[in-house]
Amino acid sequence: MLNQLLNIASSATWQEAESVDNCSQKVLSWLLDESSLTKKLEQHCQSFNVEVRQQVTTNSEATPLSVHFSDAQQILVREVFLYCDQRAHVFAQTEIPSQTLSDSQQALANIGSESLGRFLFQSTSLKRGTIEIAEFKSGSLIHQLCHTLDQSCDHSLWARRSLFYIENKPLLVSEVFLPASEIYQ
Numbered sequence: 001m002l003n004q005l006l007n008i009a010s011s012a013t014w015q016e017a018e019s020v021d022n023c024s025q026k027v028l029s030w031l032l033d034e035s036s037l038t039k040k041l042e043q044h045c046q047s048f049n050v051e052v053r054q055q056v057t058t059n060s061e062a063t064p065l066s067v068h069f070s071d072a073q074q075i076l077v078r079e080v081f082l083y084c085d086q087r088a089h090v091f092a093q094t095e096i097p098s099q100t101l102s103d104s105q106q107a108l109a110n111i112g113s114e115s116l117g118r119f120l121f122q123s124t125s126l127k128r129g130t131i132e133i134a135e136f137k138s139g140s141l142i143h144q145l146c147h148t149l150d151q152s153c154d155h156s157l158w159a160r161r162s163l164f165y166i167e168n169k170p171l172l173v174s175e176v177f178l179p180a181s182e183i184y185q
């Protein structure tokens, strides 16, 4: 668990919203909200910050995360926790193929603990693809991660992922809502 990449792409079944039938309306409304999650969390808490769990550059053969960029030579994988009032509310994993990190998007590789959302949602060219949803049942890899965050829980955790396009270049953002998130309250 230490520094391995959490392969959330293949440790869950990703579905379009219409096929999900065991998710509450409250959870679904958060999962399908296409606005910036950063901005939404900032509105729901006193203090918000991003903690980078790790950022690595890998190739798709060595670390087959999602199938979206299986032909990419190099993929930058960024894993962060979004903290609200000193508790991790979201685990986010972003895959950025090297061809996306060109021109002014090279900066995406060096944002550190700035929120990725702040960069993406500033772009007038930003487009977002379909949001897919996944349920991580109790005992999942994510539940093991939650244990390390002192957020053990025995209920399912919900996640979403979508492709973003900035200057028509793709990146895949996956976000898992952790037990401390208000969507479960």
Ligand SMILES: C=C(O[C@@H]1C=C(C(=O)O)C=C[C@H]1O)C(=O)O
Binding pocket: 035, 036, 037, 038, 039, 050, 078, 079, 080, 082, 090, 092, 093, 094, 114, 115, 116, 117, 118, 120, 173, 175
């Ligand atoms: C895409 C957004 O950026 C958020 C911040 C991230 C980061 O800093 O790595 C990753 C995914 C999102 O939870 C957003 O705010 O909607």
